[in-house]
Amino acid sequence: MSGSIQVYVSEIRSALLAHSTTLPGNQSTRAPGVSRKRWNEYVASRLVITKLLAPGWHLNEENRKQLFVYDSQSMATRRISLSHSHSLVAVAIGPVSQDLLLGVDVEKIRSDWTPEKAGFFCNIRQREKGLSLPKAEQAEFFTQLWTQKEAYFKATQNPFVQKDFDQDFGIYSRKLAEPFFVSVYSQPALATKLSYIDLNASINKNAQPV
DSSP, X not given: OOOOEEEEEEEOOGGGGGGGGGSOHXXXXXXXXXXXXXXXHHHHHHHHHHHHSOTTEEEEOSSTTSOEEEETTTOOEEEEEXXXXXXXXXXXXXXXXXXXXXXXXXXXXXXXXXXXXXXXXXXXXXXXXXXXXXXXXXXXXXXXHHHHHHHXXXXXXXXXXXXXXXXXXXXXXXXXXXXXXXXXXXXXXXXXXXXXXXXXXXXXXXXXXX
16 A cells, blocks of 8 residues: 555644634534533544645544545545544544554653553553653653554554554654654554644645645
8 A cells, every 4th residue: 555644733722613613514513512622622623634635525424433534526535533632633644545444642641650550551561661660751651552552442443452562563653742642553554744733824824735
């Protein structure tokens, strides 16, 4: 399979509420009954999709576990995955493909890891390695591993506790400038490119479509 995965990270701002009317009708009508935080997350991720995809591409949300976008003319499809954490949203967009499995997860670095929490998603080797680290390193180790496992699960829907990534080239993981980790899992494994996007700028200036 040719092509690469494009990952866009953007800050979530409350001002995004004012731009919810720029979303397609079936998305902009979802506000009632949704909390302000969840609605901001929803609007931010959909604005990234709406502003970055070339004209004619639309989001299909019928299966929330396996999102994709499609070209209304050719009916070509591209797998897509979304994640939110605190002030950030991450959107991963794959190349045209029917077979790609794709998952993304972003998480703020947290320091409240306990043996019980680590045991929920780590195998024995991972848990022991993480718990043996100094607290600061422990926070990064477990947060990064959590994003990797979440991205893997989103892509494959497979159990993740025993999953190791040492020999798996499908995982991409990176610490962001802010105290966050973002991870992407793809099957088959594809190159991943990460970009930051200012949604306010992209709303006022047409962003380059992908």
